[in-house]
Amino acid sequence: MWQVIKSVLAAFFGVQKDSRRRSDFEHGKPIVFIATGVVMALIMVGLVVSVAMMAAG
């Protein structure tokens, strides 16, 4: 699972190694990546919202 999260984070950042991609695509299930991606996007939205709330004071 940690590998999946790491891959999703790498996707959000926009950089990934070929070797990681190979192992992701050979061993992972797409649905796991998609679900993790959506959850992480929601977490990111939550984080940015809280930063915005803090900034707005």
Place this chain on the structure above:
Amino acid sequence: MAPKLPPKAPLEHGNSITGGASAHEGEHHYRSGPLRWLLTTNHKEIGTLYLIFSLSMFMVGGIMALVVRLELFQPGLQMVQPEFFNQMTTMHGLIMIFGAVMPGFVGLANWMVPLQVGAPDMALPRLNNFSFWLLPIAFVLLLSTLLMPGGGPNFGWTSYAPLSTTYAPPSTTFFIFSLHMAGISSILGAINIIATILNLRAPGMRLMDMTLFVWTWLITAFLLIAVMPVLAGVLTMMLLDINFGTSFFNAAGGGDPVLFQHLFWFFGHPEVYIMILPAFGIVSVIVPTFARKPLFGYSSMVYATASIAVLSFTVWAHHMFSVGLPLVAELFFMYATMLIAVPTGVKVFNWIATLFRGSITFETAMLFALAFIVLFSIGGFSGLMLAIAPADFQYHDTYFVVAHFHYVLVPGAVFSIMAAVYYWLPKWTGHYPDERLGRWHFWLSVIGVNLLFFPMHFAGLAGMPRRIPDYALQFADFNMASSIGGFLFGFSQLLFIWVIVKCVRGGVKAPARSWDGATDLEWTVPSPAPLHTFETPPDMRRIES
């Protein structure tokens, strides 16, 4: 990952790569005459239909743009009245987005996705036919609104309510219906592309072996399925407000005009990516070919594109900074936009790293791809500027925004389609396009497009609002330059048509592998590609080193 591979067919190892060689068996019962094109289920023919449709709509939308540029050539009202001017700007936007750029990309997908994944056809050929023929009907209906009493849609392609509901011309119901049809066509096309990519890849071809063009289209197709229903929903709410007395967007009835904008841009922002991701894919295929070097950071590209699909849903309100959002929302959308823009933007670096230490030649396809990289980046820079919310109060709804999105859409999306046409014409027709004419077309287009759109930055910063038929005197020079550039760019496209017609009729014969740096699967079938290719799937397990 365990992609669902098609069952492994027994392979004739001898000619499995050039599957087209054994194609003539199925051809004898093909119709001739116009019915053939009406009833065809062949992905190549439907791809051609899409591309011809896209090119014709590009010309129609272009003529409308020229009407706009003609009126704006000088201050004062000379050519058209404001109500017709508004119809021209609106129709130009609708036709270019839904009629030219999107069908252009779908046409390329129809032609090239099966060839690049080693499939004999699209997964759902009859649906393919239906999703194409919806488009001409939709756009004939849309264009016919111009002849209706009160004229066609005149509220901008964004159709902000209540200008597009309570205050709209009577033809708006037809506009809604035609966009519904175009939306259904897009959804069906997207379903077909996903089904083809996921189910019809050649044996041994894993998702991670696909070209970037196929990858970006896979992700684009998911985006289409996600957002076209949102557009359909918001259009239906307009329809109900106009004809059935509801008040979704009518404040007097308890509705909210801002709701329209939220819904519209929840569709509209992913739509921006729908129009640019396939362009990324095309450039990522063309640049390595003519640099004779593998794409730098393929993995990064795939992952970044995938994450865009998710994250593009979180930035829509940066189109709405001036509608009076609460401060927190304003900050959120500013931060989210900045965060997402960067990983997307730096993909430009990957293309440059691909060029670095390559062995570069400058065929017309490459010229357009290189111009894409530079000019799309300029559009990206103005995009970064627009992301800064306080500054956006000055940029918003001015010609600065017009310059921004035209830079990403014209020398962005449209140039990528032209690059793709020059790149794949040898495969489609069996002849190389005329390089000399191609260069003329390229240079005239590049000069024209910059003369057309660059001065718009200055006009916008100096304070010229968009969508106005007449303007104050200090904007006169910029507009005159833009209009001259517009006509130069517009008329250069006649050269494009000439190049295509000439290439279809004849020219230097192209071999199967038309470009010496090309490595993808489509270059293993003969040029021109026979009607049926890969009836016996190529065995990718053997190609892989």
Place this chain on the structure above:
Amino acid sequence: MRKVLVLAVMVVAIAGLQRNALASDWNMPVGVTEISRSVYSLHMLIFWICVVIGVVVFGAMFYSLFRYRRSKGAKAAHFHEHTTVEVFWTTIPLLILVAMAVPATATLKEMYDTSESDLDVLITGHQWRWQYEYLGEGVSFFSNLSTPSAQIEGEAPKDEHYLLEVDQPLVLPVDRKVRFLTTSADVIHSWWVPAFAVKKDAMPGFINEAWTRIEEPGIYRGQCAELCGRNHGFMPVVVHAMEQDDFDAWLAERKQQAASAANSVDREWKMDELMAQGEKVYSTICAACHQAEGQGLPPTFPALAGNQALMDDLEKHIGVVLNGVSETAMPAFSGTLNPVDIAAVITYERNAWGNETGDVIQPSDIQARLSSE
């Protein structure tokens, strides 16, 4: 070394060009408020960041294109990945943008702080004019484009302030915090004055807030920034900023005028007086849709000239002008025009362009209807 020199010269040249040419009509105005200056510096900061990134990126690109041409015998390398480099070039712009977010946030918070204003102005967008109401002062008026149509149609030379001039500008005091409340009577408009860096959409049914504190007296011009229909390009904003004393004097005069207008409601008006006043009102308020000769723009904007159904029904005519027609572009004028203007314009419409009903509508009659509602 020579390349670095050339690059340095180029940057200096561009910077010099910026100071001379870009400073005037080519760039965003610096403006006359603290906020507009902050916005301008944010704009220039992000602009120069983009220029620097652009020079580096395009420099690398054109270097590669020049250096690695096959015609010069370049042989292709085969590397296709370097994660460290990619992480590096993603992180740098990310950090730059995060750094940009800090001043941007500060400016945005300033813009949103509409508290403790010295003067409140309600700005209502109409198709196609602005209405300004000084809240609590009883002063309210329309601001219409004053450029003659002959200039627009090219029959007369264009003025210096072509399309950016109005009959009555918004008058504001300098060095006071002025709060703008924007709303709309019909479609969405957007009130924009570049010199203040204020652009706020005017939404029907909702009120948005913005504010400014003008530092220099002067005349500032802007335009409607949201497509609002046919005459979107013809509803400019003009603000006349003056010292507090001058502003007070101006406001007192406007109050005086409002009071005398109220008195004139009660007297008996003659046909030719009403026709003269009515023509004025018609040309500024009604002609944009119903056209100068009352011919309208059917089907959206019906004709008034020769509109027999309307001419036969005086009650309906008065009702339409007072209350508007729901689901159409016809607004209710009972709240925006005074009884004299309403009476005058109805009289005018019923006796102009071949409509010869002979009806004379008295302001007192309109006044009575308004107070009974």
